[in-house]
Amino acid sequence: MTMSRHDTKASFETRVAPHVDPRWAEQFIMELRLGGVAGTEIGAALAEVESYCAESGDEARDAFGPARDYARALDLETSAAQSPRRVLAGALPVLIQLVGMMAVVWSAPALARGEDLAVTAGMAINAAALTIGLGVMSRWPQPILRLIAFRPWIAWVVVMVAMAVIVVPVVTIRVPMFTVAAAAALGGGVVVILAGLTGDVVQTRRASAQDGQDVLAAPLEGPGTVERRSRHGRWLTGARMMLIPAGTVVLGVVGVLLA
Amino acid sequence: MNPTQEWPAEWLRGVLELCVLRLLADGPTYGYELAARLTQAGLGHIKGGTLYPLLRRFEQNGHVTVQWRPGDGGPGRKYYLLTEQGRAALEDLTGQWREFTDLTGQLLTGRPAPTGTTRDQEVR
Numbered sequence: 001m002t003m004s005r006h007d008t009k010a011s012f013e014t015r016v017a018p019h020v021d022p023r024w025a026e027q028f029i030m031e032l033r034l035g036g037v038a039g040t041e042i043g044a045a046l047a048e049v050e051s052y053c054a055e056s057g058d059e060a061r062d063a064f065g066p067a068r069d070y071a072r073a074l075d076l077e078t079s080a081a082q083s084p085r086r087v088l089a090g091a092l093p094v095l096i097q098l099v100g101m102m103a104v105v106w107s108a109p110a111l112a113r114g115e116d117l118a119v120t121a122g123m124a125i126n127a128a129a130l131t132i133g134l135g136v137m138s139r140w141p142q143p144i145l146r147l148i149a150f151r152p153w154i155a156w157v158v159v160m161v162a163m164a165v166i167v168v169p170v171v172t173i174r175v176p177m178f179t180v181a182a183a184a185a186l187g188g189g190v191v192v193i194l195a196g197l198t199g200d201v202v203q204t205r206r207a208s209a210q211d212g213q214d215v216l217a218a219p220l221e222g223p224g225t226v227e228r229r230s231r232h233g234r235w236l237t238g239a240r241m242m243l244i245p246a247g248t249v250v251l252g253v254v255g256v257l258l259a
Numbered sequence: 260m261n262p263t264q265e266w267p268a269e270w271l272r273g274v275l276e277l278c279v280l281r282l283l284a285d286g287p288t289y290g291y292e293l294a295a296r297l298t299q300a301g302l303g304h305i306k307g308g309t310l311y312p313l314l315r316r317f318e319q320n321g322h323v324t325v326q327w328r329p330g331d332g333g334p335g336r337k338y339y340l341l342t343e344q345g346r347a348a349l350e351d352l353t354g355q356w357r358e359f360t361d362l363t364g365q366l367l368t369g370r371p372a373p374t375g376t377t378r379d380q381e382v383r
Binding site for chain 2: 019047049052055058063065069074075218
């Protein structure tokens with residue numbers, strides 16, 4: 001059975017907590033997820049809210065206060081899968097793939113024109129900005145995710161500024177630093193992407209073997225229900241892994257067509 | 260006893276832990292039932308946002324173990340079972356509370372504190 005991501009998410013809150021305001025439940029889940037709490041703990045905490053609201057007839061906000069405040073008051077432990085070390089370990093393969101992606105995207109047009117790839121200062125700044133940005137996001141994911149979740153307009157401005165810092169140097173600073181054979185750069189980029197992808201697969205499987213898949217799960221839920229949710233999560237993970245390779249192909253083709 | 264009595268929040272914060280431990284000593288129970296019994300006992304309406312973090316601390320401190328059970332035709336319930344460590348905490352806190360209420364009671368009634376008490380000796 002195929003489930004869309006939206007259906008799966010809505011079904012969890014509706015199925016586990018039908019007597020809880022969906023918006024309160026969503027904020028509650030989000031706050032706990034941003035706090036690095038494991039999916040089973042989140043499910044149990046929400047199920048307990050549901051139990052109380054179902055028997056008392058009270059609204060969740062009246063009985064428990066604002067969702068974010070109650071989530072913090074519970075002081076649930078951060079799961080090992082969400083530790084800074086694990087998050088950084090998961091980000092490294094992505095960073096490697098991004099480096100390969102840049103090499104392919106920059107070299108493909110040059111190869112199409114029959115030229116060497118001129119690596120400019122703008123490209124170097126672009127690569128450095130991406131590396132620093134990804135490093136910051138990996139080291140402090142929760143404050144950044146909170147900003148995106150609860151201050152979306154501020155997050156939008158920050159993203160626009162970040163994109164400008166990343167893109168503008170490539171377009172405006174064209175001082176060549178050195179040249180490299182476009183075919184070698186493209187081939188090297190592909191190898192780096194494949195290496196990063198392999199590392200991503202290995203890292204994800206290792207994390208899953210150690211901690212299991214961190215899906216939302218409520219107590220007393222049937223194993224079939226949790227397995228369907230896990231399967232959907234695995235599908236999403238696979239799609240996420242292919243994002244950079246697929247994006248590289250698309251941008252590379254576009255670059256060649258525009259060369 | 261007026262079940263709708265609203266006591267000062269500061270008083271409840273000081274005594275809620277002890278009262279909940281005492282109710283848990285009667286046997287495994289779950290959050291809503293605890294809240295209902297506290298209300299019936301005259302402590303007023305205890306909100307879930309106050310009660311459940313307290314139960315969570317009991318779980319973290321080893322005062323209780325937990326067990327999920329299917330509800331009676333409704334959602335599942337998380338039952339809390341008092342451990343030996345929890346019983347020891349209950350006994351300790353009960354003793355301290357009795358001493359505290361004796362002292363405050365004497366102060367409020369203007370009765371002189373009995374001499375030769377341990378606390379009296381500590382003050383000297």
